[in-house]
Amino acid sequence: MKQFIIAIALTGALISCKNAGENKQEADDSAVAETVEDNTADQVTTNYVPIDSDEALIAASLMAAPEASRAGCKVIGYNMAGEFVTLREGDNEFIVLADDPKKSGFNAACYHKSLEPFMARGRELRAEGKTGPEIFDIREEEAKSGKLDMGKQGSTLHIYYGESDLYNPETNEVEGAHYRYVVYLPFATAESTGLPEKPVGSNHPWIMNPGTHRAHIMISPLPDKNKN
Template identity: 75%
Template sequence: MKHIITVLALTGALMSCNTSNKTKDNAEESTAKEASTDSTSIQFVTIDTEEALIATSLMAAPEASRAGCKVIGYNDAGELVTLKEGNNEFIVLADDPKKSGFNAACYHKSLEPFMARGRELRAEGKTGPEIFDIREEEAKSGQLDMGIPGATLHIYFGPNDRYDPETHKVEGAKYRYVVYLPFATAESTGLPEKPVGANHPWIMNPGTHRAHIMISPLADNKE
């Protein structure tokens, strides 16, 4: 009789163990399916309307400030026009739909003379080095207003021109931040002149009108 009871007890334990394992396996499988669904459920669409262009370009601005940002961008004729009026300290330069990928910028309005001068010179056909030299001379002479020291530029960029209409996030886009400190140097800031690693600040163009603290995005971690 004791032998029979022992066998029954062992059988019950095995059945309970098998049931527990199956439940655990089913739960893990369900979780895996949910994770898979979450990662593939976003339906990215092409940025093909002015409304979508404005919404995605505003992603370059701090979230709390997006509603009050002025947005400027290029029309089909290549003219810079106001796409959205604003009432705060930021100006957003929308992505140029004629160029591949996505690139929108948000900058403090005190930087507008500097930014506008660059666009003007570029429209005249000046090269990058030529624009740098012209603005350098004009900034040193006081002719060019470089804005408030510490004014920021936020860049939202990526290789794709599709976005999630629910969140307005652009597929694969990342952030880069710039803090302008005209004529600053490594000595005056204590920052290195070369990046130590992703997401670490460093000073670019030190000693010039275009000196700025650069903070580049973290690299993708695929491990």
């Protein structure tokens, strides 16, 4: 009789363990299903479209400017017809140089208006057919002589660039675009700033063209992975 009672008890225990295991497996399966469902819900498709109008070109190019200043920026550059024009008048301290729609990829810039003589001189020399090194040498000489105004010390250039020429019309963001910042400090050096002449990391500031009219601090933030 005692052995019979023990056998019944063991059978009950095995059945209980089996039911507990099945319940746990059902719970695990349910959790996995919910996770998959949540991940699927989070995958929102962005409808990027070509920049095919002056309005779209202006909107996307303004992303180069600080968000709080975009409404008042002047926008210049090539329009969709290939003419270099003022695309939009502005009333604040920034000028946006729009992306050139005839070139592949996307590259817009925003700079402090005190840099306009320096920027305009570069465009003028480029239109004359001067090469990069020639433009550098001419502006170097003109800056040293005082003929070329290099703007306020510490004036900043904001660059918004990427390989794609598609944008999201809802947010104006260009597909896969990144930011880079340039702080102009004419004739500054590594010694005068304490910055290295080469980056010590992919997102570390450094000084480029030290000791020249084009001396500037380079800052390249890491890409926002949530937007790529």
